[in-house]
Amino acid sequence: MGERKEMPRTAIVTGGNSGIGLAAAKALGKKGYKIWIAGRSAEKGATAVARLRPHCPAGVEFLPLDVTLFAGIEQFVRTLKPQLGGRLDALVHSVGVVGNGKRVVSADGLEEGWATQFLGRYLLTEAFTPELSNADDGRVVFVSAQAPKNPRLFEDDPSLEKNFTIMRAIGQNQSACVLYEQMYAAEHPNGPAINGATAGLVKNTGINRSLPGFIRAISKGIFAVFGITVEQSATNVVALASDPALKGVSGYYFSKPQNVQKRQKLAFDEERVASLRRVLAKYATVRSALLTT
Ligand SMILES: NC(=O)c1ccc[n+]([C@@H]2O[C@H](COP(=O)([O-])OP(=O)(O)OC[C@H]3O[C@@H](n4cnc5c(N)ncnc54)[C@H](OP(=O)(O)O)[C@@H]3O)[C@@H](O)[C@H]2O)c1
Numbered sequence: 001m002g003e004r005k006e007m008p009r010t011a012i013v014t015g016g017n018s019g020i021g022l023a024a025a026k027a028l029g030k031k032g033y034k035i036w037i038a039g040r041s042a043e044k045g046a047t048a049v050a051r052l053r054p055h056c057p058a059g060v061e062f063l064p065l066d067v068t069l070f071a072g073i074e075q076f077v078r079t080l081k082p083q084l085g086g087r088l089d090a091l092v093h094s095v096g097v098v099g100n101g102k103r104v105v106s107a108d109g110l111e112e113g114w115a116t117q118f119l120g121r122y123l124l125t126e127a128f129t130p131e132l133s134n135a136d137d138g139r140v141v142f143v144s145a146q147a148p149k150n151p152r153l154f155e156d157d158p159s160l161e162k163n164f165t166i167m168r169a170i171g172q173n174q175s176a177c178v179l180y181e182q183m184y185a186a187e188h189p190n191g192p193a194i195n196g197a198t199a200g201l202v203k204n205t206g207i208n209r210s211l212p213g214f215i216r217a218i219s220k221g222i223f224a225v226f227g228i229t230v231e232q233s234a235t236n237v238v239a240l241a242s243d244p245a246l247k248g249v250s251g252y253y254f255s256k257p258q259n260v261q262k263r264q265k266l267a268f269d270e271e272r273v274a275s276l277r278r279v280l281a282k283y284a285t286v287r288s289a290l291l292t293t
Contacts, residue, residue, distance in 0.1 A: 008034045008058035009135075011090040011241060012080070014124065015039055017048040017062060019205030020143055020237065021094030023230035027238040028090065029056030036080060038065035039095070067095055067120025068106035070286050077127045077293045088131035090241040093121040094143040100210045103164040111159040113166075117144070117173035122180055123283065127290035129192065137247050138192030140184070141240045142177050143199050143233075147253045151175035151272055158279050178253065179276040182266045185251025186273075193250035196266075197236045200257040203227030233257050 011028045015021035016037025025048075029035050035056050037048055045062030052060045063079060066072035096116045104112040110119060125140050132138030152175050154160065160169055177196055184194045203223040208216050235258045239246060246260070256262040280287075 007085065007087070008032055009089040009242075010034045010036075010084060010087065011092060012036045012038065012088065012124075012128070013092045013094060014065065014067070014121070015094035015096060015143075016092070017041060017044040019094065019207065020199055020202060020230050020233045021092065022048055022051070023234035024092050024094060024143075024237045024241070025060070026052055026055050027231075027234060028092075028242060029058070029060055031238075031242055032058055033089065033242070034058040035060040036063055036083075037061070038063050038076060040064065040066045065095075066106075067124070068108065068110050068112055068115040070108050073120060073123050073127075073286075074290060074293060077124070077290050081128075081131070081293065084128075084131050086131060087134045088128050088138065089135045090139045090141070091125060091128055091132060092141045092143070092237060092241050093124070094237070095120060096143070096207065097210065098207050099166065100212055101166050103160065103169075105159070109159065111164070111169065113169045113173050114159050114176075117170075118176040118180070119283065121177070122280070123287060123290055125180075125184070125194070126287050127293065129188075130291075132192035133188075135192070137244070139241050140192055140194040141237050142181065142194070142196040143237055144177050144196050145170060145174055146198055147178045147196060147255070147266075148174050151178045151269070153179070153272075153275050153279055155275055155279055158282075176276060176279070178266060179269070179273050181251060181253070182268050183273045183276060185266070186268050188250070191248075191250070193240075193246075193248065195240045195250060195252045195254060195263075197240055197254040198257060199233050201227045202230060202233040205230060228257060236260050 011033040013025040016025040017039040
């Protein structure tokens, strides 16, 4: 009788067709993970798959995903779930945009930053939690900017229809991520693990592509001089997704790229998590639909 072939570990990397996500996908592929990368652009996806293929012996695929559209998230979940065979080892969220300072809203009324930096990540994490729970050591990683010291939500207006500014949007999106990480870690004491990792200032990614020309040129210069590489930025992300030494580490914020020791436990803030729960209640129907997809 032939030997039973062990299933490779599996990882989804949202935003994996570019920048930090692409570097993380490459590193996880080298570790033997079967990889699915996701983003809107099929062209960028195909280019990324061609670059990743030599490093991913267990396989790599691109799946289209637009997290600003509920139907896009649902289609992604519906397509991928059957391919996972009931188990997912790592879900890395590197999806994100920095807009041009103007409020951009999807056909579903979702502000782009809110959808990419938080809401889409939240819905996908919830959708794949059954599969992550079936893994021996399931991991969720949020790639983000610096975590705010006092996370705060605009409960009545999470999509910032009134008083949108880019700084308010960034502050709120990062706040929601930190509060969700606290909430999820508390709700899943035996895993899946969830952690947030700061990206740092990272050169040669697509993140600034929507900035107005002169600001883009200045920021490109600053990033080129002071920025770290995508591989450096992805170091903690990859460790959080895969390092057995970090098994059981959950609900932490990793504040220094390349230094996995530099971490703070996110203290559970009951009042603010309650505020997040009230915001999330607005999306309860979408969440339930994804869980039955
Ligand atoms: N670079 C930095 O210095 C820095 C600093 C702090 C935080 N970060 C965070 O790090 C993460 C990765 O950024 P990066 O620098 O690697 O930028 P990047 O190269 O632009 O990567 C962002 C990824 O998100 C995807 N994406 C954007 N909108 C999407 C949508 N609506 N639905 C699905 N996918 C979408 C993009 O693919 P498509 O365009 O094909 O959709 C791309 O793959 C982001 O969350 C960013 O905010 C970066």
